[in-house]
Amino acid sequence: xxHPVCGIDIGAFSIKFVxxxxxxxxxxxxxxxxxxxxxxxSPLVERQVEALRExxxxxxxxxxxxxxxxxxxxxxxxxxxPFGDPRKIDQVIGFELEGQIVHALDEVVFDHITVRSxxxxxxxxxxxxxxxxxxxxxxxxxxxxxxPRALYAAPVxxxxxxxxxxxxxxxxGKVPAILDIGHARSNLFIGRDGAGIxxxxxxxxxxxxxxxxxxxxxxxxxxxxxxxxxEARMLAAGMPTIGKRDGRPNEILQRAxxxxxxxxRQTLASFRASSHREIGALHLTGGTARLRGIAGFFQDELDxxxxxxxxxxxxxxxxxxAQEVIPPxxxxxxxxxxxxxxxxxxxxxxxxxxxxxxxALATSIALAASRGGREIDLRRGPFIYSVSFSALRQKAPxxxxxxxxxxxxxxxxxxxxxxxxxxxxxxxxxxxxxxxQEIFGQPRADAKEVTQLLRKGFKEELAPVPRATAFDLLExxxxxxxxxxxxxxxxxxxxxxxxKTFIKGTVGTATAVDEIAEKLKDIDCYEDVTKGTVTEVSxxxxxxxxxxxxxxx
Numbered sequence: 340x341x342h343p344v345c346g347i348d349i350g351a352f353s354i355k356f357v358x359x360x361x362x363x364x365x366x367x368x369x370x371x372x373x374x375x376x377x378x379x380x381s382p383l384v385e386r387q388v389e390a391l392r393e394x395x396x397x398x399x400x401x402x403x404x405x406x407x408x409x410x411x412x413x414x415x416x417x418x419x420x421p422f423g424d425p426r427k428i429d430q431v432i433g434f435e436l437e438g439q440i441v442h443a444l445d446e447v448v449f450d451h452i453t454v455r456s457x458x459x460x461x462x463x464x465x466x467x468x469x470x471x472x473x474x475x476x477x478x479x480x481x482x483x484x485x486x487p488r489a490l491y492a493a494p495v496x497x498x499x500x501x502x503x504x505x506x507x508x509x510x511x512g513k514v515p516a517i518l519d520i521g522h523a524r525s526n527l528f529i530g531r532d533g534a535g536i537x538x539x540x541x542x543x544x545x546x547x548x549x550x551x552x553x554x555x556x557x558x559x560x561x562x563x564x565x566x567x568x569x570e571a572r573m574l575a576a577g578m579p580t581i582g583k584r585d586g587r588p589n590e591i592l593q594r595a596x597x598x599x600x601x602x603x604r605q606t607l608a609s610f611r612a613s614s615h616r617e618i619g620a621l622h623l624t625g626g627t628a629r630l631r632g633i634a635g636f637f638q639d640e641l642d643x644x645x646x647x648x649x650x651x652x653x654x655x656x657x658x659x660x661a662q663e664v665i666p667p668x669x670x671x672x673x674x675x676x677x678x679x680x681x682x683x684x685x686x687x688x689x690x691x692x693x694x695x696x697x698x699a700l701a702t703s704i705a706l707a708a709s710r711g712g713r714e715i716d717l718r719r720g721p722f723i724y725s726v727s728f729s730a731l732r733q734k735a736p737x738x739x740x741x742x743x744x745x746x747x748x749x750x751x752x753x754x755x756x757x758x759x760x761x762x763x764x765x766x767x768x769x770x771x772x773x774x775x776q777e778i779f780g781q782p783r784a785d786a787k788e789v790t791q792l793l794r795k796g797f798k799e800e801l802a803p804v805p806r807a808t809a810f811d812l813l814e815x816x817x818x819x820x821x822x823x824x825x826x827x828x829x830x831x832x833x834x835x836x837x838x839k840t841f842i843k844g845t846v847g848t849a850t851a852v853d854e855i856a857e858k859l860k861d862i863d864c865y866e867d868v869t870k871g872t873v874t875e876v877s878x879x880x881x882x883x884x885x886x887x888x889x890x891x892x
Contacts, residue, residue: 410540507619
């Protein structure tokens with residue numbers, strides 16, 4: 340039975356919701372929407388909780404909710420281990436992680452995923468968060484009406500997305516990078532499963548650009564935010580400006596973005612050095628990435644192909660057949676660019692979406708939850724998810740009616756089965772009486788009594804199997820009597836009957852008769868050997884008779 344799954348991205352500017360319907364054979368996208376966080380003097384957490392409540396009112400009460408914990412509350416480490424056995428990794432991950440984080444293991448909750456495994460070892464990505472931070476985060480979520488089934492690591496969640504870019508696919512030998520520029524923070528994800536992964540959160544985002552514009556242009560924050568969204572643009576290197584309207588804002592934005600660029604550059608270089616892999620392209624996403632010209636700015640600064648991340652099921656996503664060449668920042672409008680001399684710049688976004696999407700993280704969370712694979716989940720230990728029965732209590736009358744219907748159906752089925760068994764028993768009883776009439780001379784209806792009578796009759800009437808036959812006794816007699824080398828023996832009569840054996844013959848001496856009698860006593864079936872009269876016959880031979888009592892029939 341299909342059930343809805345909702346991935347929630349709790350940002351500083353808005354809350355994003357993405358819903359999938361998860362079935363046995365396929366997952367179906369059901370919708371995505373954004374709930375804006377109101378302005379005001381209240382703390383951000385309180386305003387986020389209010390927006391969460393508003394957004395949840397548009398989500399089915401049956402939906403399973405999944406959330407990602409912000410990266411600034413996490414310690415994310417890449418661990419290289421000399422083995423790939425999952426059981427061994429589980430056993431040592433805590434010890435390996437303890438030496439790389441500032442907090443003691445008993446103060447944190449941690450989890451891990453294996454991103455690469457081979458004969459030479461494995462690469463493991465681990466994330467840890469303080470228990471106090473997780474408790475506070477979950478408490479804030481519950482205040483907004485959310486008790487998430489899982490708590491993913493936000494910078495790592497992007498591994499659920501598939502980046503379709505030949506410049507960074509497996510055939511190229513390079514890996515993609517994703518930079519999600521939000522309002523208060525930016526998430527950077529590099530790599531893919533099997534090739535190594537690096538992920539981190541940088542505490543720079545759109546609000547820093549807004550504050551820089553407000554200060555540099557002497558605007559209010561509301562006006563600076565509006566200017567950033569609707570009028571500001573970043574110019575490519577060497578692009579002419581039109582007075583102060585372009586030049587001054589461009590300088591302010593470049594200075595405001597410089598710390599973010601520096602952190603991204605250092606992280607990319609660190610990944611190249613540790614994984615020995617090149618980054619094929621950087622894909623931008625997030626609300627702040629809608630700033631005009633920002634893709635060209637990052638490409639010039641990082642010397643790397645830059646485009647917009649294509650997020651599934653969003654309006655900005657396009658297939659390759661529909662994608663167009665995206666011009667660099669500043670191209671278009673009043674500026675003409677020679678298509679030949681600027682070919683490299685105009686084709687740098689050939690496989691990108693046409694604009695940035697705000698739903699990358701929410702979609703990643705929903706996809707990871709719907710696929711059911713192994714993910715970093717910080718709802719562990721004291722924070723493990725426990726199923727709530729509130730929904731069951733709400734549907735108790737319907738469930739009780741359903742249970743009563745099932746019990747009634749089972750009762751009718753059992754009654755029908757017992758009725759059929761009763762009819763079959765009557766037929767079998769009649770057959771038993773007929774058969775016992777033929778065997779015992781009178782009908783009997785008790786099957787156990789008939790069984791006992793049959794067993795008793797077999798024991799009394801059937802002859803028992805003899806312990807030894809006449810042939811067996813003859814064989815034993817021939818083995819037990821002394822050999823021809825010891826005595827001269829000639830048996831003239833041998834009669835083996837039930838309970839008795841008679842032997843008549845001649846021997847050389849009388850002592851030989853005693854010796855034969857003693858040997859016969861060694862036969863198991865013989866109990867008593869009685870000697871008859873020993874008489875002398877011609878040739879000094881002695882004639883004897885032996886009567887042997889036998890236990891064997």
